[in-house]
Amino acid sequence: MSRDLRAAASFLAACCGALLTTATSAAAVPQVWNLALSPQAFVEDGEAIVSFRVARPATVRFSITRIEPTPARLAVFVVRARTGVNRFVLPGRLDRRVFTPGTYRLAPAGSSAGAVFRVVEKPLVTAARPSAERNRSRAVVVACLVLAIALLGAAALPGRALGGTRIAEVLVERRSALAVTGGLALGAAIGVYAASALV
DSSP: OHHHHHHHHHHHHHHHHHHHHHHHHHHHSOOOEEEEEESSEEETTOEEEEEEEESSOEEEEEEEEEEESSOEEEEEEEEEEOSEEEEEEEESEETTEEOOSEEEEEEETTOSOOEEEEEEOOOOOOOOOOOHHHHHHHHHHHHHHHHHHHHHHHHHSOGGGGTTSHHHHHHHHTHHHHHHHHHHHHHHHHHHHHHHHTO
């Protein structure tokens, strides 16, 4: 009979030990709720804000796993959390490792759940092509400048340079009109150029 009691006592002690170990392990791993990332997709070298909730102050251990294109466990880090809502920045570079384009999962230790996020390629920056309106403005500016140079040059040309020809006489008679018209053409070129620069 005493042997049966000793066996029963040993069995009960083993069960209590197992229950105590399980309870201790459960207490050591904090429970995380409402884990989320914003935004859920960002470019390489970008970042996201991670938010989560815990019931009491704890040190939460997170892991990042790549799901696509090649599954792999990439990083493990810890966050000291306070009671309630916590936030931290998840950078696009962690432990000197850049997150390449793909799909990833951020999960706390001891949890099969997690938050999925995506890293996308940076868009290519190309030089903007000039619009058709700007091209037309440039053509008008060039035409006005050419006209202004021609008219102002003709107005400044001495009459004796052309001798006693009819052209010389007309040039002398219309010198003022040519100068005014050339000035207007120059002003028009400046005005069109300024307006196109603001577009």
